[in-house]
Amino acid sequence: MTPPTVGISACLTGAPVRHDGGHRHARFCTGALARFVTLSPLCPEVGAGLGVPRPTMQLRRQRDEVRLVARRSGTDHTGALQAWSASVMPTLATLSGFILMGKSPSCGMTRVRCYDEHGTLRGLSEQGLFAQALQRHFPLLPVEEAGRLNDPVLRENFIARVFVYHDWQQSQPLTPAALIAFHTRHKLQLLAHSQHAYRTLGALLGNLRARPLEMLAGDYIQGLMAALATPARRGAHVNVLQHIAGYFRGRISADERLAMQEQIDAYLRGEVPLVVPVTLLRQWLRRAPDRYLAEQAYLQPYPDALGLRNSL
Known part of the structure; x- marks a missing residue:
């Protein structure tokens, strides 16, 4: 890219x-x-x-x-x-x-x-x-x-939106398959910002033949960018982190899952930044690969070297 x-x-x-x-x-x-x-x-x-x-x-x-x-x-x-x-x-x-x-x-x-x-x-x-x-x-x-x-929250939010919008631009010309692939990559990122938009936009893509693709895609990207414009709250990040951790049930030991929950709880209390539980989940993903999670932009929405999640 x-x-x-x-x-x-x-x-x-x-x-x-x-x-x-x-x-x-x-x-x-x-x-x-x-x-x-x-x-x-x-x-x-x-x-x-x-x-x-x-x-x-x-x-x-x-x-x-x-x-x-x-x-x-x-x-x-x-x-x-x-x-x-x-x-x-x-x-x-x-x-x-x-x-x-x-x-x-x-x-x-x-x-x-x-x-x-x-x-x-x-x-x-x-x-x-x-x-x-x-x-x-x-x-x-x-x-x-x-x-x-x-402001670290506004900085992270802006740059995340830049990379999402760039991904959308790179997905053109749009096909039904490209639209679904794009939505799949950003599902958990969207969930962190708005559960309502997550459900609404998912339903919008449920029947790609209902309307001309150009019209449907226009409504989709408008809804997505509007949802992402509001910075994600700490509790919403916790929801997504726990959602991702659930994919590893049966593949990661109980002790490690407990340690993960402790880090998520510490993040919720503001004791560690978001990068800590996200990094642990990415380590799990390397040990227990999952195709769906590997595609999720939420786990790496922009280059790590920007250090944006170190301050969230």
């Missing part, structure tokens, strides 16, 4: 493209993450021809519209940014995720400062104009702000 390609606001890679010629280098992105994904940087404001350095931009609500304007002069750059965003969207279709610069009037995913037409702060409820266009054009694409990736 080729590595996922992840879009990223160029300033996060250390490129001096901010309005003052500076950057907001996100070292996790260009370091640990870049070992396993291909980063594709862009800066919407530079792309729209605003240059470096440039006046500070801000969002202003004028009547029923949010506009991108220069803070001091009031010059409106909305049209230029929207036109550039529209032109670049077709080139982003192969991305498996996007990391945005938070609070930016172009790239902010949420809670961007918005002012009235006189420049008075009115709220923090807007999206940056490029971020808005990106999520409207690619509603399934995993998107996150760089600052939120400092």
Whole structure:
């Protein structure tokens, strides 16, 4: 499998493209993450021809519209940014995720400062104009702000979704067999996030002839990505861990099964990270191979070297 390609606001890679010629280098992105994904940087404001350095931009609500304007002069750059965003969207279709610069009037995913037409702060409820266009054009694409990736739960959730979505992209063109194989790989990963979605999406695939495959697959991936967007709770992970351990009944000694349950209980209490019971289960799988479990993305949703489960 080729590595996922992840879009990223160029300033996060250390490129001096901010309005003052500076950057907001996100070292996790260009370091640990870049070992396993291909980063594709862009800066919407530079792309729209605003240059470096440039006046500070801000969002202003004028009547029923949010506009991108220069803070001091009031010059409106909305049209230029929207036109550039529209032109670049077709080139982003192969991305498996996007990391945005938070609070930016172009790239902010949420809670961007918005002012009235006189420049008075009115709220923090807007999206940056490029971020808005990106999520409207690619509603399934995993998107996150760089600052939120400092939270280990949000970081793990985002990167897991990137690899799931990349797997979906690699499964195209879709056939009934490919759709079932994809669902099978991600069944336990889905179960960790939502029992309801696990049952609903399983039922959806119960009769592949009920509707055209393209329509059914569209509903399936929409439901899957929506379910995965909510981080899995500790108790849900415990449910999946115990479910996997049940496959080894009769093949692993009673003492080892007891030791496993102790580690699962310790994880539930927050005494050990998720990587501990998962690693033990993977050791069991090497000793007692099981084809179904060997295919489960839950046991290795992304490269181990990212160390994401060490903090869960």
